[in-house]
Amino acid sequence: MTKLEITNLAVEVDGKRILNNVNLTVESGEVVAIMGPNGSGKTTLFLTIAGHPRYRVVNGDIRLDGESIVNLYPEERVQKGILLALQTPTPVPEVRLSMLITAMLNKKMGKHITDPPSPQTLAQLTKLTTELGLKPEHLGRGVHAGFSGGESKRAEMLQLLMYKPKVAMLDEPDSGLDVDGIAVIGKSIAKLAQEGTAILVTTHHAEILHYVKPTKVIVMNKGEVVHQGGEEVVKTIENMGYEKFFRDVLKITQ
Ligand SMILES: Nc1ncnc2c1ncn2[C@@H]1O[C@H](COP(=O)(O)OP(=O)(O)OP(=O)(O)O)[C@@H](O)[C@H]1O
Numbered sequence: 243m244t245k246l247e248i249t250n251l252a253v254e255v256d257g258k259r260i261l262n263n264v265n266l267t268v269e270s271g272e273v274v275a276i277m278g279p280n281g282s283g284k285t286t287l288f289l290t291i292a293g294h295p296r297y298r299v300v301n302g303d304i305r306l307d308g309e310s311i312v313n314l315y316p317e318e319r320v321q322k323g324i325l326l327a328l329q330t331p332t333p334v335p336e337v338r339l340s341m342l343i344t345a346m347l348n349k350k351m352g353k354h355i356t357d358p359p360s361p362q363t364l365a366q367l368t369k370l371t372t373e374l375g376l377k378p379e380h381l382g383r384g385v386h387a388g389f390s391g392g393e394s395k396r397a398e399m400l401q402l403l404m405y406k407p408k409v410a411m412l413d414e415p416d417s418g419l420d421v422d423g424i425a426v427i428g429k430s431i432a433k434l435a436q437e438g439t440a441i442l443v444t445t446h447h448a449e450i451l452h453y454v455k456p457t458k459v460i461v462m463n464k465g466e467v468v469h470q471g472g473e474e475v476v477k478t479i480e481n482m483g484y485e486k487f488f489r490d491v492l493k494i495t496q
């Protein structure tokens with residue numbers, strides 16, 4: 243059983259305060275959806291949890307299973323089982339996708355990173371690649387090198403499904419996906435949760451949540467969590483828009 247707890251978190255980027263007093267908990271098997279207008283701090287929250295060096299925690303704590311992780315390097319956080327699928331993944335043309343996934347799994351299992359994958363791992367990799375709507379040739383290409391937007395999102399999901407992290411953060415996994423892609427990614431998120439991963443996912447759309455039933459929906463505004471509710475929040479926001487939701491429902495004066 244995994245538990246990620248964020249308490250009273252405040253974060254500065256390049257000396258500018260971006261997040262304030264963020265409180266959030268996610269456990270194994272839960273999917274917490276994080277919504278909020280552009281610039282409300284969703285990506286900042288994920289990069290902070292992942293340990294990006296520019297994101298400085300100036301107050302509060304982030305604990306994984308009771309142990310603070312705020313002073314750990316990003317690689318140490320990955321080693322502890324916290325993985326981030328970026329909103330805009332960075333191409334790493336010199337590393338093949340299959341090599342990256344093999345190296346990640348080897349590191350997780352304490353093997354040498356260049357050890358060859360087992361036949362079972364290879365079979366699983368090929369199966370998931372096809373299920374995600376990618377071609378086997380993608381595995382032989384540089385990571386995200388020349389991948390279309392939707393292919394990159396599917397490749398990020400492939401890494402998560404193979405690695406089975408304790409905590410997965412997915413930053414807009416549905417952006418740029420076609421309708422089939424949204425279904426595939428949505429079902430994959432639900433599968434990861436069923437297998438015990440604690441999931442944080444940001445989205446601007448209700449569609450993906452047809453496939454993923456979020457345990458709770460958190461709404462951010464200007465670096466703060468301003469509302470927490472169930473799935474109905476997504477529909478309300480989609481119908482009203484943020485401005486009206488904040489003004490008329492939450493009575494926030496902007
Ligand atoms: N280095 C920086 N210097 C100044 N401001 C920054 C810096 N990095 C991020 N910000 C600001 O922090 C705020 C939060 O950005 P963030 O990317 O977390 O938003 P978001 O909720 O993910 O938005 P979107 O829905 O557009 O992805 C934005 O106003 C952004 O301009």
Ligand SMILES: [Mg+2]
Nearest residue numbers: 284285329413
């Ligand atoms: Mg973002």
